[in-house]
Amino acid sequence: MIQIGQSALSLDDLSAIIFNKQQVAIDPAALDKVNANFDFLKQFSSNKLIYGINTGFGPMAQYKVSEENLLQLQYNLIRSHSSGSGNMMDALLVKALMIARLNSFMQAHSGVHSDVIELLRQLINNDIAPCIFEHGGVGASGDLVQLAHLGLVLIGEGEVIYKGELHPTMDIFNKFGIKPLSIHIREGLAIINGTSAMTGIGMVNIIRARKLLSWSVMLSAMINEVVQAFDDHYSYELNIVKHHKGQNKIAEMMRGVLKDSKMIRDRSEHLYNPDNLDQEVFEDKVQEYYSLRCVTQVLGPIMDTINYAQEVVVNEINSVNDNPVIDHVNENIFHGGNFHGDYVSLEMDKLKIAITKLSMLSERQLNYMLNSKLNGKFPPFVNLGVLGFNFGVQGMQFTAVSTVAENQTLSFPMYVHSIPNNNDNQDIVSMGTNAALIAKKVIDNSFEVLAIQMVTILQAIDYLGCQEKLSSASHKVYETFRAIFPKFVEDAPRYKQTKAVKDHLENADLVIPF
Structure with a gap:
């Protein structure tokens, strides 16, 4: 157990x-x-005016709430803010959200009763996902709407997803003998007033972005291999004079993939040899197109962006991100804005821009392979059938191009799209959950593009019949994906096989660890 x-x-x-x-x-x-923090809040809050305990919320904090209504106030907060709309979030993302909320509570600065801790633990371990909608939070007084739907389930209301199906919450609670939460002091506000939706989604995004980058390096290495590119653009000597960690790591990863390839060419052998200088016009380009030659420079900043986003979001998941902060050690309560999601929002915007660029590189590499006038090595659309009668990968290219175009449009940043609301109490907001969900969409799209690129490379390898000349790493990838998507000559609908390739790209371990 963790x-x-x-x-x-x-x-x-x-x-x-x-x-x-x-x-x-x-x-x-x-x-x-956590228990000591709760006990302190219970004692400290007596005969004091404390936001969210005996006051209204947000712009209504000026109104005092009577003693007999204090607990009902917390229920009212959860129920009134359960106002989400749009698609339901994936159960996997909801699980990440709950882990993020639980971990924040375990920092012992939220004043919650241990019942909340135990209930979240039970939901996580039994794969019970509260029904939470994508639309709602503006990410500044926390992910209020998304987390309110979590709170609704914790008090035994609303619906949950269990084994892929929607159920009334109490049906599943009764099945597992789970007792719904009874509010003690401020659990309603503590549950909804944090960044855990954007943070949970952001963590999953980073895990998947790392996998995308690993596959992009692999596919970039393989395309350089099948077109018999020169080896110096990913060499240690060329990249080390550019002082960026990501670029040098990408170069190292490419060298690892191609170290035993029999197809990559040594520039010294082919172009620095005096015997080759008697040609007026060289058949092969002296330098490859940028989409092949500049892989380390393109994917390097993407790696650095992912790594920094990981640092920021891991810091956030281990932070106290609600308000007020209950400090039982110093015996005080501090009001502020730790629920504000700008850190996560900015990183999710940077991440989606970086992944969009990754998908653009994939599309350009794909176009190079499909255009016989560019590569001079393969038939149009890597068509293994009869030219003019069969179509090869032509239809798939349309899908790749349109998907990358959507990524480009989705890359507009949410971080700078603040809209004041809540009677202008929330006058500058993060839109962090929107940023995280759009980044997820960009990542989803990019797996689709890389799947089409993978199919094309497989077809190219079969056209050349070069399987035994591939590096051992490339050959392993070839064998794995040929079992999923067999070689094709005749035209047929292949969208199901392409989806199977995408699914394997998503679910396999990192093809090149970093």
Whole structure:
């Protein structure tokens, strides 16, 4: 089990819980701090005016709430803000959201009762996902609407997704013997007033973006291989004089893939040899097109962007991100804006821009392979049938191009799209959950583009009959995906096979670890 509260939660921890269904446990020492924090709030809040405990919320905080209505106030907050719309979030993303909220509570600064901790643990370990909608939060007083739908389920209302089907919450709670939450002091506000929706989605985005980048390096290496490119553009010597970590790591990854290839050419052997200088016009280009030659320079900043986004979002998932902050150690309560999601919002915008560029590189590499006038090595559209009668990968190219175009449009940043609301109390907001969900869409799209690129490379390898000349890494990829998508000559609908390729790209381990 992965202990929550024992130490900082890592990207690998979240990946193990989400994708490998690792169970979570609550660290007893951390839970003691949660209990101490709750006990302090209960004692401290007596005979004091404290936001969200005996006041209204947001612009209505000027109104005092009577003693007999304090607990009902928390229920009212959850129910009134359960106003989401649009598509339901994937159960996997909801699970990430719950992990993020649980981990924030385990920092022991939210004043919640341990009942909330136990209930979240049960939902996570039993793969019970509250029904949460994509539209609603503006990401500044927390992901209020998305987290309100979480709160609605915690108090036994609303609906949950279990084994892919929608059920009334209490039907599933009764099945597992789960007791709904009874509000103690401020659990309503604590549940909804945080960045856990954007943070959970953001963590999943980063895991998937890392996988996309790994495949992009692999496919970029393979296309250089099948067109017999020169080896110096990914050499250590060329890249080390550019002082960027990402670029040099990408070059290292490409060298690892191609180290035993029998197709990559040595420039010294082919172009620096005096015997080759008697030609007036060289048959092959002296330098490859940018989409082949500038892979390290294009994918390098994408790697650096992913790595920095990971640092920021991991910091956020291990932070206290609600308001007010209950400090039982210093015996005080601090009001502020830790629920504001600008850190995550900005990184999700940067991430989607970077992944859009990755999909653009894939599309340009694809176009190079499909255009016989550019590559001079393959028939048009890598058509293994009769030219003019068969069509090869022609139809798939349309899909790739239109999908990349959508990515480009989606790359407009949400971070600068603040709209004041809440009677202008929330006068500058992050739109962090929107940013994270749009980044997810860009990532989804990019897997589709890379699947088409993979199919095209497989066809090119079969056209050349060069399987035994491939590097060992490339040959392994070829064999794996040929089992999923066999060689084709005749025209037929192949969208189901292409989806199977996409699914494997998404679900396989990192093809090149980094």
